[in-house]
Amino acid sequence: MPRNAAFDSVRNHVLKEADVDTEAFWASLRGGDQGTTEEPLPLSECTTDGAWVTVRAKIVELWDPREDSIHQVGLVGDESGRMKFVAWTKSNPPVLEEDTTYTFKDVVVDEYDGNYSLKINSRSEIIEHARDSPEAIGTVGTMTTVYEGVFVAIQSQSGLIKRCTDPECTRVIQQGECSEHGPNEGEFDLRIKGVLDDGESVQECLFTAGMTEVVTGIDLETAMEMASDALDLTVVERRLTEMLIGRRFTVEGPLLGRYLLVDEVTDSSNRAFAQGYHDAVDDLLSEYGYYGPGLTAENIEDLPQTYDAPVAAGGN
Template identity: 30%
Template structure:
C-alpha cells in the first residue's frame, strides 16, 4: 500500500485500540481497490471493528437478543448451498452452532471458512425468525474470530435433546425423544446426489397427538401398530408443521405391550379427538386435528378460480407471478373463518370439499356465473349459503403473519345436537348472570 495512507492507518489504530495494524491495513487496501472514497473507507473500518464492542449473549437468550450482538460457540455442522438470487448464482453456508446453554441454526451469506468443530466468536450478527424458529445470520459486516479449543463447550448436540409428548413437540425444537405407535408406514424411492435412495415415511402417534416422520436409516422389524421408543430425532419443518427426521444419530427400540404407556388399540382407530380452536391458536402448527365451529365469514378468493398448470398457484387474467402468461386450470374453493367461541381460524376447502359443503358442483357454479355474467355471483351465493353453518374440519394447521389456517382434508356437517351444545354453553356462563 502507498505510504501516503500510513497516517490514516495510524489514526485508525489509535481509534481502534486492540485491533492489529495489519488487519486495518488489509481492510483499507481492500476497500480502496474497489474505489471506495478514503473517508468512506475509514468510516466503514471504524464501524466494522467497533462492532466488537457489541454485547455478548448465550444461545439460551437468543430470542431476547439485541439488534446486533456477539456470540461464542462451536460449529457442529456446516453445509454450502447453491442458490439463485436475482438471476445470479450465489452460495450460502448454513449449519448449527452450540454453546454450553443450547444449540441454534445459522446462515452465513459470505464464506467465513467455517469448518465442523471450529470454535468461533462471531461479532455483529443478528437473529431472525424463520418458520417461527430462531436463526443466527452472519452478514457482510460480521467478524468471525477463530478461537483455540475450549473444553467448556460441548461437542455433541445430543445433550440438549428434550423428552416430550408428541403434542408438545414444536417448531423451535431441534432434537427430541418420545414414544409412539406407528399408524402409517411406507417406503419411497428418491434420488439424493444422483443416487437412488429408499427412505421410510409414515405417521407416529401417542395419546396426545400425531406427527409425520421420515427415516433415512433402516427400521427393521417396525410395522404398522408397533409402539416404539425413539431418542435424538431431528425436528424439521414443513409449512410450519413439525415432522420427525430419523438419522444415524437416532436410536429406537420396540416397546412391548406391557411397557406401552398408552392404549395402542385406541390410537390405531384413527379417530382423532376434537380440539378447541383456542388450543390450535396456541401452536405454530399441528398435524391432523379436528375442530368444529360456525362459519362466520366467507372470504374473498372463494368461488371459481384458475390455477397455474405448473405451480398450482391461483392466477389472475391468465398471468402467474412465477411463470408469466399461462393457460389456467379451472378450479373452485372456499376460504372461510370458523369460530367456536374459543377462537377463530381460517379454513381452506378444495374443490371436492367445497362441492359437498356448498351443495353445488363446479359445473353448477359455472352456470350461475354465466347467467349473471360475473364470477362474483358464485362468491355471493357461497356467502348466503354458508355463513352460520356449523362445520367440522379435519386437517393440518399452520401459523403465519396473517393468522392460523387449517387446510382441510375432510369437512362435514356433524350431527347437530343443538340442545347439548346449548347446555355446554350455559355451563360456561358466570353463575350471577
C-alpha cells in the same frame, strides 16, 4: 431454479467461503429446540414452522416415494395424533419400518397450507425402540375436535384454486409459480378456508373439495364451469361467501396446526343459542334488575332462529 433452492445454495456457498463452522451455525438457529430424548414433544404440539423438535412416534404407514430425492415418506403417530414425515435421500437416513417406534431427534417442522409435517435431515438422529420396550407407542391418537359456531369469514385462497403438479407437493400456485418447484401450470382444486365463531372463540376450518360440496352443493366440476363462464376464478369464492356467511355449523375433524380439517359437518342453523342459554338469559336479567313483563328465558324461543347478515367475530 426454485427460489428456496437458490436461497439454500447461496447460503451454503457463503458459509463455506466465510469458513463458518456449519454445525455451530445450525445450532445457533436451533436455540428454540423443543423436546428431548427423555421428554419428547407430542406431535400435537409440533405447530411452529421451522422449529427443531425431538419427538417419539410410531410409523403408522409408509407411502411409495414418487421422486428419487425422497428416501421415505409416510405417516407417524403418537398418543396425541398423527403427522406426515419426509426423509430425504441425500440425508442418508436409516430404513424405517411400519409399526415400529422411533425417537426422532432434531427434525424440522414444516408448514404450508395449514398442514404440518416433519422433515428428517442430515443433522437428525433416529433411535429405534423395541416393540416390547417401555418407549414403544401403543395406541395412536387422532386429535379429533368438535366445534360449533357461526360462519363469519372466508379467508383468501379459498374457492377454486390451483395446486402444484409435483406429486409430493400440494402447495397453491400463485401467479403461475409454486414457491417450492418454480413455474407451474397447476391442477384445479376446490376448498374453503373458513372461520367459525361461537361467541367466545374462533376456529379456522379447512373444508376439502368433498366437504365444500357437502355444505354448498358445489363440486369441483361445477366450480370450474362457473369460473369459465365468468372468465374469473374469484367468482367461486364470492359465491361460497354468499352461501355460507351467517350460517351455523357443527364441524368435526383433526387439528392440523391452527386449522381444523373438517371430516364431518352438520348444518345447525336452526339452533340460535348453545345449550344452557336459558340460565345465561336469567343471569343477565337478574344482573340488570329486570323483573317486569316482556323478554324472559322462555319467550326468547320466539326470536329468529337463523341469521342472514354477516356476523363479526365474537359477536354472534
